[in-house]
Amino acid sequence: MSSHLPAQARGCSDPSTGSGLARFNALSPEAAVAVLLHCCGSRRWAQRVAAHRPYPDPGALLAAADEASYDLSQADLSEALASEVPVELDHRASYAALLALDAAHAEYERNFGHVFVICLDGHPPEEQADQLLAAIRRRMELEADEERSISADELRRLAQVRLADLTHWLTSQDGVNTEDSGLFAPVG
Numbered sequence: 250m251s252s253h254l255p256a257q258a259r260g261c262s263d264p265s266t267g268s269g270l271a272r273f274n275a276l277s278p279e280a281a282v283a284v285l286l287h288c289c290g291s292r293r294w295a296q297r298v299a300a301h302r303p304y305p306d307p308g309a310l311l312a313a314a315d316e317a318s319y320d321l322s323q324a325d326l327s328e329a330l331a332s333e334v335p336v337e338l339d340h341r342a343s344y345a346a347l348l349a350l351d352a353a354h355a356e357y358e359r360n361f362g363h364v365f366v367i368c369l370d371g372h373p374p375e376e377q378a379d380q381l382l383a384a385i386r387r388r389m390e391l392e393a394d395e396e397r398s399i400s401a402d403e404l405r406r407l408a409q410v411r412l413a414d415l416t417h418w419l420t421s422q423d424g425v426n427t428e429d430s431g432l433f434a435p436v437g
Contacts, residue, residue, distance in 0.1 A: 269419035270310065274303035288411035289404060290332025291325040294318065307416060314412055318405035326401050330363040333404070336381055339374035346378040353385040360389065361396055368406035 276284065278299055285295035297317040304310040321329065335354050338347070357365045367384050369377050388396055 269416035270304060270307055272419040273310070273416060284415065286332070288314070288415060289318070289329050289408040291321055291329040293325045294321060294329065294408075307413070310416070311409055311412060314408055315405060318401070318408060321401060326397065326404070327363070329404050330366065330400060333364045333366050335364055336367065336369060336377070338378050338381070341375060342378040346382065350378065350382055350385075353382060353389075357385055357389060361393060361400075363400070366400050366403045366407065368403050368410060370406070370410045 273281065273284070276299075281299035281302065282292070282295045285298050286292065289295065294314075294317045297320075298310075298314050301313050304313065338350070342350075354365055365385050365388070367381060369380060372380050388399060391399070
């Protein structure tokens with residue numbers, strides 16, 4: 250599950266009361282925006298996705314999120330990038346890899362002014378350190394505009410994965426119900 254989903258909102262949900270998407274659709278507008286900010290840190294994106302509820306199926310939610318991602322202004326993108334945190338690696342990553350990644354992250358942030366974002370979904374945990382370091386090095390060679398475009402696409406991909414995690418989480422025993430959703434605090 251994505252580390253962006255807040256750990257403090259655990260509790261008394263009953264999965265038999267409906268699917269995660271149904272629960273998401275039933276959230277108040279404010280709670281839906283707060284939850285969505287954990288998927289993408291752009292307030293405009295979150296408000297837009299929340300405003301188009303109810304979604305008939307997960308595909309419609311993901312399509313709306315994609316559309317909202319493609320419409321981010323430069324200010325929206327900056328807001329979303331500012332809310333991101335560096336990728337957490339599997340605990341099995343070597344100390345040398347972690348040191349190299351810390352240095353690469355710092356250099357990237359100095360060059361581009363925001364944290365490096367990448368969607369590593371689908372990569373086995375033992376390969377993520379190598380994938381991350383190779384991607385940072387490759388993208389460090391890009392011009393700022395090209396890198397910003399790639400970062401926007403990676404944010405879109407991350408939002409898709411986080412939305413899928415969110416609807417799954419809302420269905421699980423550890424999910425939240427509409428009363429518990431007030432425990433979410435916006436990211437960023």
